[in-house]
Amino acid sequence: NAGVTQTPKFQVLKTGQSMTLQCAQDMNHEYMSWYRQDPGMGLRLIHYSVGAGITDQGEVPNGYNVSRSTTEDFPLRLLSAAPSQTSVYFCASRAGTRYGYTFGSGTRLTVV
Amino acid sequence: AQRVTQPEKLLSVFKGAPVELKCNYSYSGSPELFWYVQYSRQRLQLLLRHISRESIKGFTADLNKGETSFHLKKPFAQEEDSAMYYCALRTGAGNKLTFGGGTRVLVKP
Numbered sequence: 039n040a041g042v043t044q045t046p047k048f049q050v051l052k053t054g055q056s057m058t059l060q061c062a063q064d065m066n067h068e069y070m071s072w073y074r075q076d077p078g079m080g081l082r083l084i085h086y087s088v089g090a091g092i093t094d095q096g097e098v099p100n101g102y103n104v105s106r107s108t109t110e111d112f113p114l115r116l117l118s119a120a121p122s123q124t125s126v127y128f129c130a131s132r133a134g135t136r137y138g139y140t141f142g143s144g145t146r147l148t149v150v
Numbered sequence: 151a152q153r154v155t156q157p158e159k160l161l162s163v164f165k166g167a168p169v170e171l172k173c174n175y176s177y178s179g180s181p182e183l184f185w186y187v188q189y190s191r192q193r194l195q196l197l198l199r200h201i202s203r204e205s206i207k208g209f210t211a212d213l214n215k216g217e218t219s220f221h222l223k224k225p226f227a228q229e230e231d232s233a234m235y236y237c238a239l240r241t242g243a244g245n246k247l248t249f250g251g252g253t254r255v256l257v258k259p
Contacts, residue, residue, distance in 0.1 A: 071247070078159065080236060080249035081194075096246065128194065130247075138184055138196035139247060 040064050044129050044142035051119040051149045059114040059145050061129030069132040070112040071096070071139070072104065074125040081128065087112055119149045152177040154239050156250035163227050164258050171222040171253045173211075173237030182240040183220040184247070185211055189233045197235070198222070207231070227257045 045060045063070065071086040073096075083096030085104040093104050101123060103115040112131075116123060126146050130139040153176045163169050175181060185197040197206055200213040200220060211222045220237060237250040 073249075078251055080154075080156075080251040081238075081247075082249070083246055086246060097248075130194075138199055139194075140196075141186075141194040143193045 042129055042131050042140050042142035044127075044145050046145060047143065048146050049148070051116070051147065053119060053121060053149060055116075055119050057116050057119065059116070059127055059129075059147070061112045061114065061142060062110050063112075063129075063131040063140070064110065065131065065133065065140070066109060067131035067133050067140070068109070069134070069139075070106065071130045071132075072102070072112070072114045073128045073130065074098065074123075075128060075144070076125050084114065084127075116147075121149045123147065124149045152239055152241050152248045154237050154248050154250035156235075156237055156253045158253050159251070160254045160256065162256045162258065165229055166226050169224050169227040169231070169255060169257075171235050171237075171255065173220045173222065173250060175218050175220065175237075175239045177218075177239060177241060179241060181213070181215075183211075183213055184238040184240065185209070185220075185222050186236045186238060186249075187233050188236065194236065227255075229257045229259060231255060232257045 042063045068089045072084040073081040082098045087093045087106040129142040132139045155174045183200040186194045187197045188194045209224045236252045238247045
């Protein structure tokens with residue numbers, strides 16, 4: 039099992055550019071989430087999914103889009119990058135309500 | 151709305167000393183609480199769940215519903231415990247996790 043795989047590990051974008059952060063898990067987990075990690079603010083939920091075809095907004099969804107066409111993949115799209123989106127992004131998945139989340143290794147994004 | 155507070159941003163202790171990381175939560179329902187650890191530039195790893203009531207790497211945490219707390223404790227800190235620790239609260243619908251701001255633990259030799 040590879041667990042939760044995120045790509046890329048690092049990315050630099052110019053303001054206004056768009057890109058997709060990839061997240062894949064091979065554990066057949068139903069629940070998947072995207073968080074951003076900022077100093078002093080912990081992790082904040084961007085979007086989450088409770089299964090293929092079902093997504094919902096988290097705490098800080100503005101500027102981000104998600105889709106869940108398969109159980110395995112949960113990509114996060116930045117529509118028009120802004121410097122405020124400079125952060126470390128973590129994807130996480132969970133088998134069900136009785137289990138803890140498994141996190142990916144993160145994507146460090148810088149928007150200049 | 152649910153909220154998780156970790157009042158200490160940094161805890162610095164000497165090796166062999168006890169360490170306690172505070173976590174307080176606000177949630178009107180039945181909480182499910184976790185501690186996650188993040189070693190330098192690595193992914194978050196689940197350390198403890200209050201439901202399992204187990205001890206991992208010498209750490210324990212007890213849920214106190216009266217005080218709405220879930221403090222993490224270890225009687226004898228080791229240098230390898232130096233990391234960032236996050237307390238998290240899972241709330242019912244949507245299976246969302248709400249994280250505290252994190253506490254950085256530095257264990258000095």
